[in-house]
Amino acid sequence: MSETFDLVVIGAGPAGLAAAAQAAELGLSAVVVDEQPEPGGQIYRAVERATKGPAAAALGADYAHGRQVVEAFRRSGAAYRPGLQVWQVEPSGEVLASDGQRSVAFAGRRALVAVGATERPVPIPGWTLPGVMGVGAGQILLKSSGMVPAGETWVVGSGPLPLLYMQQIIAAGGRIAGYIDTTPAANGFLAAPHLSAALRNLPYLRKGLKLRGALRRSGIPGHRADAVEAAGDGRVERVRFRSGGTWHEKPCDLLLLHEGVVPNVHVTMAIGCAHEWDERQECFRPRLDEWGCTDIAAILVAGDCGGIEGARAAEARGRLVALGAAASLGRIDDATRDRMARPLRRELRRHLPIRPFLDTLFRPRRGLTAPADAVIACRCESVTAGQVRETVRIGAVGPNQAKSFIRCGMGPCQGRMCGLTVTGIIAEATGRTPAEVGFFRIRPPLKPLTLGELAALGEDSGT
Amino acid sequence: MFRKLPDPACATVAVTVDGQAMRVATHETAASAALLAAMGATRTSPVNGEPRAPFCMMGVCYDCLMVIDGVPSRQACLVPVRDGMRIERQAGARALAFGSAETADV
Ligand SMILES: Cc1cc2nc3c(=O)[nH]c(=O)nc-3n(C[C@H](O)[C@H](O)[C@H](O)COP(=O)(O)OP(=O)(O)OC[C@H]3O[C@@H](n4cnc5c(N)ncnc54)[C@H](O)[C@@H]3O)c2cc1C
Ligand code: FES
Numbered sequence: 392m393s394e395t396f397d398l399v400v401i402g403a404g405p406a407g408l409a410a411a412a413q414a415a416e417l418g419l420s421a422v423v424v425d426e427q428p429e430p431g432g433q434i435y436r437a438v439e440r441a442t443k444g445p446a447a448a449a450l451g452a453d454y455a456h457g458r459q460v461v462e463a464f465r466r467s468g469a470a471y472r473p474g475l476q477v478w479q480v481e482p483s484g485e486v487l488a489s490d491g492q493r494s495v496a497f498a499g500r501r502a503l504v505a506v507g508a509t510e511r512p513v514p515i516p517g518w519t520l521p522g523v524m525g526v527g528a529g530q531i532l533l534k535s536s537g538m539v540p541a542g543e544t545w546v547v548g549s550g551p552l553p554l555l556y557m558q559q560i561i562a563a564g565g566r567i568a569g570y571i572d573t574t575p576a577a578n579g580f581l582a583a584p585h586l587s588a589a590l591r592n593l594p595y596l597r598k599g600l601k602l603r604g605a606l607r608r609s610g611i612p613g614h615r616a617d618a619v620e621a622a623g624d625g626r627v628e629r630v631r632f633r634s635g636g637t638w639h640e641k642p643c644d645l646l647l648l649h650e651g652v653v654p655n656v657h658v659t660m661a662i663g664c665a666h667e668w669d670e671r672q673e674c675f676r677p678r679l680d681e682w683g684c685t686d687i688a689a690i691l692v693a694g695d696c697g698g699i700e701g702a703r704a705a706e707a708r709g710r711l712v713a714l715g716a717a718a719s720l721g722r723i724d725d726a727t728r729d730r731m732a733r734p735l736r737r738e739l740r741r742h743l744p745i746r747p748f749l750d751t752l753f754r755p756r757r758g759l760t761a762p763a764d765a766v767i768a769c770r771c772e773s774v775t776a777g778q779v780r781e782t783v784r785i786g787a788v789g790p791n792q793a794k795s796f797i798r799c800g801m802g803p804c805q806g807r808m809c810g811l812t813v814t815g816i817i818a819e820a821t822g823r824t825p826a827e828v829g830f831f832r833i834r835p836p837l838k839p840l841t842l843g844e845l846a847a848l849g850e851d852s853g854t
Numbered sequence: 855m856f857r858k859l860p861d862p863a864c865a866t867v868a869v870t871v872d873g874q875a876m877r878v879a880t881h882e883t884a885a886s887a888a889l890l891a892a893m894g895a896t897r898t899s900p901v902n903g904e905p906r907a908p909f910c911m912m913g914v915c916y917d918c919l920m921v922i923d924g925v926p927s928r929q930a931c932l933v934p935v936r937d938g939m940r941i942e943r944q945a946g947a948r949a950l951a952f953g954s955a956e957t958a959d960v
Contacts, residue, residue, distance in 0.1 A: 426913055428881075428934050433912065440881065445859035476913070476932070491928060509914050519917075521895045521907030522855060528911035532856060536879065536886045541857040563859060625905050626894050645855045655914075770909070770917060773901045803916040803927075808909075839927070 396420045396470070398716055399486045399499030401477045401658065404432020405702045406694025407505035408460050410709035411469035417717045422470035422497060424477055424488050429535075430461050432694075433507055433527065434702045436534040445537045449562035453598075453702075454534075460706060478836040480504070480662050484689035487848070489840065494848045501689055501716045504659055504677075505709065508652035508695035511674075511755060513548065514762040514812050517621030518648065519770055526649035530556045539565030542644035545630045547619050549574040550651045550753040554602040561609045569612045569641065571619055571632050573650070575756050582752035589748035592741065614639070618758065621646050650755050655696045657807060660833040662690055668826035671750045672699055673760070674811065675830050682715025683708060691716060699750075700743060707738040760815025760825075768816065769809035771802020776816055783820040790814055790831045803839050806831040856889050867937040884941045885911060885918045885930035896920050896930065897944035920944050 398414045400407040403425035414421040423430070431438045435457025441447060442458055464471075475488035475495065484499035510525045517523065526546060532538040539560055544567050546553050557567050589596055606613070616632035621643070623629060630643040653674035656666060664685040665678045676698045683691045693712040694705035711732055718728040762768065764777030774797050782793040790806075790813045793799055799813055800806030806813070810831050818828045858879075866877040869884075871891035878887045885908045888896050895905030897919050908918035911931045918930040921942040930941065 426932055437881070444864075445861045474932075474934075491933070509912070510910065519899075519904060519906060521905050524908065525910050528909060531911040532886060532889070536882055537859040537861055538856040538886065538890070539859060541855060626907075770906075770915060771901075773899055773904065803919070804914060807914045 393485065393496035393498045394422070395498040395500075396422045397500045397720060397722075398422075398503055398713070399424065399484065399497045399501070400469075400503045400505055401425075401480070401486060402432065402505035402507055402694070402696075403427065403430040403464075403471070403473070404505060404507045404694060404705065405435065405457070405460050406507070406705035406709040407432070407503065408464040408709070409706040410503055410505060410693055410713045412464045412467035413710040413713035414716065415467040415469040417713065417722055419713070419717055419720070419722060420470075422472060423464070424472045424475045424486065424497065426474065426476040428473050430464065430471065430473070431457050433531075435460060436531060438534075441534050441537075446533055446559070446563050449559045450534065451559065451562075476838050477658065478838040478840060480658055480690070482662055482687045482689065489838065489844060492844070494840075494844055496848070499689070500720055501691055503683075503691045503693060503712060503716070504662075504696060505692070505694045505705075506655045506658055506696045507705075508699055509655045509807060511650045511653045511759070512808050512810075512812050513648040513650050513759065514766050514768055514776065514809075515619050515621065515648070516763070516766050517623070517627065519767055519773075520621050520623055520627045521625070522623070522627035522644060523621050523646045523648065526553050526556050526647045527652075529645075529647045530559070533559060533563065539563050540567065540645050540647075543568045543642050544645040544647065545569050545571060545641065545643050546647045546649075547571040547573060547630070547632075548649035549755070550649060551599065551602070551749070552652070553647075553649050554599075554606060556647070557609070557611060558602055558605045561605070561611075567611050568643070569614065570606070571630070572613060572615045573617065573619065573756055574615075574753060575617070576615065578752050578754055581754070582748050585748035585751055589745040592745040595742075595745050617756065650759055651753055652695065652699055653811065654698060655807075656830075657805065657833050657837055659685060659690070659692060659696070660830065661835050661837055662687060664690055664692075666830070668824070669698060671747065671754075673755060673825070674699075681711075682719075683712035684715065700746060704739055704742040707735045707742070711735050760812060761819040762812065762816075768812045769799035769802065769806075771804050771808070772798045774799040774809075776812070779813055779816045780820050783817055787817070788821070789817060789829055793817065794831060800831045805833065805837070855892060858890065867935055867939070869935050869937075869939045869941055871941045872943050878935055880935070882935045883931055884920060884922050884928070884933040884935060884939065887935055888920065888930060888941055893943065895943065898946050900946045903946060
């Protein structure tokens with residue numbers, strides 16, 4: 392049997408937690424469902440516990456802010472169901488979730504998708520070898536488990552997260568063998584025109600410069616490279632990179648990759664919401680109005696899954712969406728909504744002006760979306776970029792045909808790890824834009840289920 | 855690959871990772887326990903037998919599928935450890951699928 396709520400929130404990151412707290416404050420019944428065991432989302436992972444743990448000092452003040460977000464949520468009276476993976480959301484607002492053995496249903500007058508971002512896929516030679524992981528994965532291990540790398544660890548990539556992670560590891564007493572910066576040198580020039588807008592968020596810029604300074608002082612050797620490969624027998628043993636036209640090779644036990652984050656659009660795509668291509672951030676995102684409404688009335692979106700804006704903006708977006716929901720459900724009038732929204736919009740104006748600068752500075756390098764033929768694009772089905780190109784030669788015009796020809800995107804991750812790569816390869820091969828090529832059609836269930844679980848759900852809803 | 859920062863106050867549970875008994879913190883996941891056990895590959899690919907291990911640690915990549923307490927194809931990075939948990943490497947075998955008709959029984 393399903394429980395009914397005014398607002399069913401999927402995702403306990405800053406967006407979802409702030410939305411649920413705001414909704415509860417306005418007298419709405421709200422529940423937050425999240426597949427993780429603890430609230431906080433990606434940025435504030437394990438924050439209730441980790442602010443006291445061995446990595447606490449290393450994680451810094453931005454992380455500690457998450458404590459307030461989680462506390463406000465805990466106090467709000469909104470319900471919280473951790474450890475549940477959402478596998479289907481109906482356009483009506485009904486949400487189905489599983490704990491791995493059993494499923495439960497929540498009937499929402501509104502469903503808020505706040506599932507955050509995922510790391511952009513980094514298809515390089517050898518990226519499926521054990522010992523190659525995301526920088527985000529390394530940071531999750533630091534926050535949740537108090538784990539730091541041991542042995543020869545190389546960090547590869549671009550964006551603020553590698554810098555932040557390395558600084559956190561050094562502060563926690565860990566060691567990084569070297570950093571391979573893949574940011575294209577030309578990005579700096581391209582980003583320069585956005586600098587004056589970015590100056591409106593001076594504290595953020597300062598933090599970035601401080602990170603770079605800390606990194607320089609740490610003595611971690613830095614290299615700039617335009618190509619990187621992992622190699623080894625059964626696990627990563629070496630990293631190879633091309634710097635200034637010359638290849639270098641280093642011993643490596645752990646290779647951490649990161650090329651920015653992209654919206655996690657699988658939920659909104661499976662529901663059937665309209666999406667658009669974001670040229671500057673090179674990703675798809677749902678089409679939203681200023682209250683986070685999609686083109687489907689009961690489905691709302693807040694936070695990084697609606698476009699990458701960062702954690703503080705996600706929090707403000709969550710509150711705005713809750714205000715919009717309360718007004719559309721008739722709990723507050725439009726004048727109250729607009730009055731309460733004003734400080735939140737001011738907050739957004741503080742955090743958003745830096746985005747064009749960051750997006751341009753850390754724009755992904757070209758080779759990422761069109762890797763060499765031998766590189767694995769789809770990890771689940773071990774399909775190479777060359778095989779995807781071959782489907783174009785035999786007539787595939789988009790990702791869905793490629794999927795039916797060679798199963799790329801058909802494994803358990805459902806294209807989460809290859810979707811943007813497959814779109815990029817087909818766009819390059821056919822001379823079209825990613826917007827024209829489109830993305831895999833995503834169908835529920837969002838996560839693999841067993842027959843037994845589906846059957847049990849049928850029995851439950853019959854009682 | 856990884857080591858734990860010292861945390862003397864931390865409570866632990868007993869698990870086995872591929873038969874090897876170990877004590878891990880109560881807040882560990884099956885995947886982080888496997889990483890601490892330094893077992894290398896945590897599964898092999900059902901397509902070509904390649905070794906694989908956790909990649910994203912956040913439920914996205916499905917490369918952490920393991921046999922946990924006898925149940926195959928659990929996403930180890932999302933499963934919190936429990937006292938007595940058996941965490942085992944998963945060999946090949948496509949055990950997951952989508953849609954009710956083709957859902958494999960595991
Ligand atoms: C790995 C990683 C690390 C990051 N670290 C930092 C950092 O240190 N500092 C920083 O400023 N920014 C960081 N970011 C960027 C950061 O994600 C965002 O700015 C911020 O967390 C966005 O908040 P959010 O509420 O939109 O989403 P998130 O915080 O990502 O929260 C989304 C939540 O949705 C849950 N979820 C997703 N899918 C499902 C589902 N199907 N069923 C149930 N629950 C689901 C997830 O478990 C997660 O808890 C990181 C991003 C990633 C991907
Ligand atoms: S490590 Fe990626 S899903 Fe578990």
